[in-house]
Amino acid sequence: MQTLRALVWVLLLGCGSRTAYVQAPPTEADVVIHVPCQGARCGPPPAPPPPPPQIPPPRMLAAGYDHSCALTEDGGVYCWGSNQYGQLGEVGDERTWVPGRVPGLPRMDAVWAGADQTCARAEEDGRVWCWGETGLPDDAEGPLQLVYADVRQVALGHRRGCVVDEGGRAFCWGDVRPPYGPRWRTPQRVPIDAPVEIVWNMQRGCALLQRGELRCWGLVHNYYATERAESPTFRLLGVEGAAMVAMKTENDDEVLVVDRAGRVFVSETGRSRRMQSRDPVLALRRVEGIDDPAQVQAGGSGYCARTGEGTVACWGSNLAGQLGDGTYAARTRPTYLPLTGIRGIAVGQYHVCAHDGARVWCWGENSAGQVGLERPNKIPDPYLVPW
Template sequence: MPVDIRVPPASASHNHNNHMLLRDNAIAVWLDWLVTVHRPRRLAAVQERRIRRARANAVISAGHSHTLALRADGSVACWGDNEFDQAPPAGVEGDFVAVAAGYYHSLALRADGSVACWGRNGDGQAPPADVEGDFVAVAAGDKHSLALRADGSVACWGDNEFDQAPPAGVEGDFVAVAAGYYHSLALRADGSVACWGRNGDGQAPPADVEGDFVAVAAGDKHSLALRADGSVACWGDNEFDQAPPAGVEGDFVAVAAGYYHSLALRADGSVACWGANYLDQAPPAGVEGDFVAVAAGGDHSLALRADGSVACWGANTFGQAPTDASRLGELNSTRFMTEVRIL
């Protein structure tokens, strides 16, 4: 007798269950891809953009009472106090890619990796002859200077009273540097921060500050570090709420530290401010604008717009932060650089 091997038609319920199983499996694969592939790629891309945005701060810098900004042609514009020739009104010609303003001295990094210095040199912080080297970043403190080499080590010169500028430099795999009044910071490639120099207010703990950081800034006696997630970590002196121990939450892409105030640039181009505001250097409501970089000086603040113009607020005793239209028009008559060319 022949055997009937025909398979009875599947029920609607059976088909539905198969479809549900296939759908669930597809969703599981998709979720796994999101977690293991897409999300890490997206976070890496966001972090890379944040790092790139943070480094744009190299094109503008504020000292005690003077300001430096890179022109689009590579020259440096200077304004404010010029008692020690730290801010010559005619500016400084050259093929520069980054600037740093200290208390009474100034630094500018050339495209060839050497550093030009001008201003007060009482402690060797601004030798008139270039500082030769294969440098990729510079930072200026009160009376000391730092320069990051392409190999990740840091060269130091100037006042070393508190070990803030050891003549032998500092070895490491560093990617960024910052100089405070008497302390120094360097960001490692792994996201941690090394500190050296004066630590009277906890601004430079000898042990690393661990974290997933992408940028650093040093004020008078406080320090800031921008995390990869956009929040800001703070440590050191907090007398004026310039360095809240809990940090500052936000979608930030750059930070700057003044003497007693702090700034952070948001991804949307606005600037958040906190700390001392006795000269309007850190208005609590922040400053709206389409900004791409920020700088904090002694008691003044600046921000660079996407169109290459600058905005200023705070102390202007020496013309370091003009707000009048005629002076700003003069400063903004030639476009400032808005992106770093190296680093």
């Protein structure tokens, strides 16, 4: 129905020549209804923010006290967690839960972490770059290149470290404890013959020798190697030669050993003895429930093992959820996690990370973002780190 807006002129009687304009009531044509835009009529929605840069697939993991690092397929090193001592490879002490690439490095092929420091090895010449609280004269806020080439393995502790080169020579620095200390401000050659691997904890170091024995220094089962004594070489009772070794990073005198038959053992506190013939013996007990271990690592108060089939089992203390079984209950026997196809693990003080060649999971203590999650909580289940 057509309607017209009309203005009616009304002459008001008794008002002289004054006139007034009176507007008629609104009709249907005068009503305007505002309806929110919906559906296709509104046009395309605003563009979402761009996704973060994709990180290349992981090849190797490393974990320190409260930081984590990954070597990626393109030779880069990415770190996250605490940066209080520059262990993330960047200036500043801000912690971050987002993996960030360490600047200034050539293409790398291995990464290691210990306490509040990190090292990586250059693919081209096998030289090592380190940063964080290294124990060297100038703790590096950024990567510092060491002089040694053709490095096979790096072992890092609290303000100390060692490298083993392809020739079987070991060089150590920092607070290495007797008989090689008390502290070296630059890397020094240590008289250990043909070490396969070196591990550290808070009080001592141990070297796995090619003949399957352990040579340790510092506090080891009530045996203290003084500056006047040689470091003891332990015979391992009931073990067919050691192939892998791990030590808890806290002040614990327990040693985990995997023999060449793939069996897992831990030393029994108080049952080792020093013989008069300078032939110390390390008594071991079998750990049941681990078959075909391909990698073993120790944290502050527990262990994790990766099997050849790509599964992961952990045991020990679990106050931070570092066993990854969804609880905070300690386990005396290995407990398997719901992960498969795992190619590498890294055990920090109270957190653990694992990767399958494409994805990274972490769990346990997350006070500094070392698990890769923003909220500073304990994470008792494997968390998929945004990659």
